[in-house]
Amino acid sequence: MAVPAAAARRLLALARSRRAFWSASWSADQAAPSASSPPPDSNSKKKKAPSGSAPHRLAAVMDAVNERKLPPELRGRGNAVRSETDIVNVVEQRIWHSMEEGHFENLPGKGKPLNLNSNPHADPAEDTLYRILSRNGCAPEWVELNKEIRGMIAGWRSALKKAWANQSEVDGSSWNDDCRVLQEQIRQINDKVFRYNLIVPFGRQMFGLNWEKEVDKLKSK
Structure with a gap:
């Protein structure tokens, strides 16, 4: 059993030496710069696409289309910043020129009352x-x-002001009684406001009353 063990040790040592040789050779090749290839230029810039390339042609077509959409006063200014202010100024100039030339004098319906019998935005x-x-x-x-809600709100606020003015005359018991009555009335008003907001056209809803906010308004006066 001694001979095979020694042979195995020699084969293992030979494999290790070959592995070390090839690893050292590969590392040397990677570390040494190639003589034929020039060193990388740190200042080299990215090359631009040639003028005949597809991206360049597509960009040129898009610029031409956007140019045609502009007013004549703003065309031919490729490097200029076409801000919204420039476009608004052009529009205002055209309106003033049209007014000076009398283009707004013979408009249809001039001097006639507006037709308010129909609402194009309503159902x-x-x-x-x-x-x-x-x-x-x-x-x-x-x-x-x-109309009913607005009348109720006006009467409720008058009653609140009256109760607030009389609340410091005695011991405050009348104010507590008035508060209970006014809070019950505000609940009834808000119930009507809730019903109103359900049946009113969109955009005409109204807010209900808030007890704390109404009292704070009186305190701030």
Whole structure:
């Protein structure tokens, strides 16, 4: 068993020596600079695409299209900054020139009242319904409810001011009683405001009353 063990040790040593030789040779080749290749230039810049390349042609076409969209006063200024102010100035100049030349004198409908019978932004069914109600001297429900709510708010604020002015005369018990009544009234008003906001056209909603904010307004006066 001694001979095979010695042979195995020699084979292992030979393999290690070959591995070390090839590793050293590869490291030397990587460390040594190539004589044929020039050293890298740290100041070299990235080459631009040639003028005949596809990206260059595409950019030229886009510039030409954008140029045609501009007013004649702003064309031919490739290096100029076309700000929004420049475009607005051109538009204002054209409007003034048109006014001086009288282009706004013979507009259709000049001197005539506006046609307010129809609303192009409203729903056609609702617009027809409102016109029928108007012809018969009736107002939509939300209009009548709006008037009622505004009247209730005005009366409630008057009662709040009166209660606030009388709250320091005795011991404050009357103020506590008035607060309970006013808070119940404000709840009823806010219920009507909630119903109003459900039936009113979009954009005409209103805010309800807030007890703390209303009292703070009186304190700040």
